[in-house]
Amino acid sequence: MTKELLEGNFAMAEAAVRAGCEAYFGYPITPQTEILEWMSHRMPELKRTFLQAESEVAAINMVYGAACTGTRVMSSSSSPGVSLMMEGLSYIAGTEVPVVLIDVVRGGPGLGNIAPAQSDYNQLNHGGGHGDYHQIVLAPASVQEAIDMTVLAFELAEKYRNIVVVMADGSVGQMMEPAELPEMRPVTRIQGDWPVTGNVGRPPRVLTSIYIDPPAEEVYNHKILNKWYDIQANEIRYxxxxxxxxxxxxxxxxxxxxxxxxxxxxxxxxxxxxxxxxxxxxxxxxxxxxxxxxxxxxxxxxxxxxxxxxxxxxxxxxxxxxxxxxxxxxxxxxxxxxxxxxxxxxxxxxxxxxxxxxxxxxxxxxxxxxxxxx
Amino acid sequence: MQTEIVFAGFGGQGALFAGQIMAFTGMDAGLAVTWMPSYGPEMRGGTANCQVIISDEEIGSPLTRTPLAAVIMNLPSLDKFEDRIAPGGVMIVNSSLVNRQPTRTDVDWLMIPAQEIAESLGNRRLLNMVMLGALLQKLPVISIEALEKGLDVHLPERHRKFLKPNIEAIRQGAAFARGELTVEATPGANGHEPEVIPPTSV
Missing domain, CATH: 3.40.50.920 (Rossmann fold)
Known part of the structure; x- marks a missing residue:
């Protein structure tokens, strides 16, 4: 592979394709629309799924559904759109399914503007949706890192059954730099004892974020916190x-x-x-x-x-x-x-x-x- | 060693593409490059600019307050960037549309009737390449030969037929900067309302 002069948004989209992303659900918003644009022709070309949803709320819930089947899936958006996804992200965290989200952060609060900003650090790193959960957040500073972090995001999401957010900003998304894309990986479904893929020949599986019995919810909260300590011990990068x-x-x-x-x-x-x-x-x-x-x-x-x-x-x-x-x-x-x-x-x-x-x-x-x- | 260049003009004058060709050529020479566009609402019909940085080490900031050089295609861009050019820097100004000279005395500036030169080559959209040729004559951060090769390699397939005129435009711009080409700006061109040039794809 040789270096090409690539725009950050297109580069992240193609990196996701090459990382084996099988389904993309999203809704356009500046300054990340090029991700959607790239996926809109690239995914059908490879006979994979691209769907422009009616809103970010719908898109993240489509992501949730696909993730439950063990499909390598992602969405992308920018600040106001990511705010709309918070409920869905909380459900995804509550169900412990792997999801990748790219957030090309822009100026806020509210509708704000489309210029580069880092104002969603707290939302992505310390909060977001309701409930006790943590998500992995990767912060690329260059087009090459944006590519590498997108690939890594899929690996970490599956390794830990966790949400991974690539937190870029309008500058990383819009700038062009020489960068190298990874080799194309085959699309594979996640194996394991949790994806709901139809229970022919095996007992049914249930994926849910409902723990109506508080002691059970407490056990789940402990479980994902302990997982977070594993992530802390193994995945810090700087x-x-x-x-x-x-x-x-x-x-x-x-x-x-x-x-x-x-x-x-x-x-x-x-x-x-x-x-x-x-x-x-x-x-x-x-x-x-x-x-x-x-x-x-x-x-x-x-x-x-x-x-x-x-x-x-x-x-x-x-x-x-x-x-x-x-x-x-x-x-x-x-x-x-x-x-x-x-x-x-x-x-x-x-x-x-x-x-x-x-x-x-x-x-x-x-x-x-x-x-x-x- | 790092060189920063601003390309600025109306949408459609080819400022962003001129910067991209510069970035491609720097990359082909094995240098670190960044190309950072203004992507705000001004892209839609107003001014457009990009900053290109070429460096021999990992580039930190993709933007600098005081770039070493600027290619200025219209008056708003001169007003915006003139004071910001680093002392000792270079400014190439499109005299076909800009009705005043720069006032900086510590910058090597050149007024070039880029539109007339482009029209003499049969296509006013060659304006950006004329100005790029003049820039490289004044600031040889990469050679004109390398730039021509960069165009040859990176010009999108659908624009292949423009390769020769583009190369001719670069050479004419460089010749003007060397004082070997005399072209008068069209009388009355200075100060008239710029015509609207429809945006072209980059």
């Missing part, structure tokens, strides 16, 4: 840049993370010993890696395209050992590298504190005009 001798650590995921890489290099050129940790799984979150870094660094800077959501996870990992500062651009705004460079200089050259609320400090600097929004 990328490190210049951390070996770093006095200061920038933490950013996805597009904010790769923008920060440019800033970190510029700060290094000025002699600031700064490195970057870019979580690739934001759920499970690389807590222990940040815990270690917080023992040897002098300060951390969290950079996000929102008002500080992953910030709370970083602060949890840092346990107040070192100052954690925040810089964000919400609402569909992308920071430029020199914005983050200015924050790294501030981290390295001004007195810091472990007291107070870093989000509030950042907001106050914006409100008073000390921090110029350019």
């Amino acid at each position: 990328k490190e840049y210049y951390l070996d001798d770093a006095d200061f650590v920038v933490v950013g995921f996805g597009t904010a993370g790769r923008i920060a890489l440019t800033s970190v290099r510029a700060a290094r050129a000025e002699g600031i010993k700064v490195g970057l940790l870019r979580p690739i799984t934001t759920s499970p979150f690389p807590f222990s890696q940040l815990d270690e870094l917080s023992k040897r660094a002098q300060g951390m800077l969290v950079v996000e395209m929102n008002t500080g959501q992953m910030l709370d996870d970083v602060r949890l990992a840092a346990k107040g050992r070192l100052p954690v500062e925040f810089y964000g651009r919400p609402g569909g705004m992308m920071p430029f590298p020199d914005d983050i460079l200015g924050e790294i200089r501030r981290l390295a050259h001004t007195p810091l504190t472990t007291e107070g609320d870093p989000r509030k400090r950042w907001m106050d600097r914006v409100r008073t005009g000390e921090l110029m929004l350019r």
Whole structure:
């Protein structure tokens, strides 16, 4: 295979096809409609299922149904559409069936706008639908990672019978980069003792999210939490840049993370010993890696395209050992590298504190005009 | 070493495609590239721009505030990007539609009657390639020969018949930038209302 110049959305769609996705259900929404567009001709061409549903609510429930039969299935959407899917996702989590969802996040809340944003971190990593459950969230920062994470999503979903979300943003979805697609895998149905495939010659199986008896629901809640600990132990992924001798650590995921890489290099050129940790799984979150870094660094800077959501996870990992500062651009705004460079200089050259609320400090600097929004 | 180039104009002037050909050619040379479009509502009939980055290492940010070069196809794009070009950078401005000169003195800029040159080749849609040729003459981040080969390899099949005119347009643009081609902007062209050019597929 050789590298091709690929747009993120088309690349994720073709990666899913090659990972053996047998059925796709979705509804168009910018900035991810190209995924649907690609699937609309590619899936029928391969005699697989493509269906544009009447809404995201319907699409996710079609996904739910197909997943119950052991079919490798996915949907994709963007923020407002994913909100509509929350009920279905909760039922999927309650039934423990494998599902892949790509969310190309855009500015919000509400209808918001179609620009790149990371404002759905909490929804995808800490919440979403009702009930006690966790989903695996992968945060690609490039077209190649978007491809690799899409393939990985199907593997993890089936391995753990879990929801896996590829959390991209409009930048990853719309940009073109050289990337390599995987080999085409054959379509296979998931085997095992749970898919409902017709009970000829065997006892019937039941897949449901109803545990009307509270003790039974409690047992199920314990079961999926224990599974989550397995996932935490085995599936944390992240990328490190210049951390070996770093006095200061920038933490950013996805597009904010790769923008920060440019800033970190510029700060290094000025002699600031700064490195970057870019979580690739934001759920499970690389807590222990940040815990270690917080023992040897002098300060951390969290950079996000929102008002500080992953910030709370970083602060949890840092346990107040070192100052954690925040810089964000919400609402569909992308920071430029020199914005983050200015924050790294501030981290390295001004007195810091472990007291107070870093989000509030950042907001106050914006409100008073000390921090110029350019 | 990293080079950032903005391509900006009205939808339909070929700004996005010019950037893509640049990105393809960089990729073929084994370099890291990114192509990042403005994909907002402005695509639907207004201004369109993309930023291309070519680098010899993993590219961080796909956008920079201060690109090294810009290909400016209309006046709104000049107004938007002139102040942002890095000192020492390059700006190629389409004098067929832009009725003022840049005011920057620390940027190597060139006014080129790209539309007239394209029309002299028989197709005004060659404007983007004329400007790309002029850019590479001023900023040889990749060679004109490599760009021509890139076009040959990556021009979509349905546009194959435009390969030769595209290559001729690149060469004419480069010749103009070298001062070897004299073309007058059509009298009255500066300042007149731009005609609406229907969008072409990229």
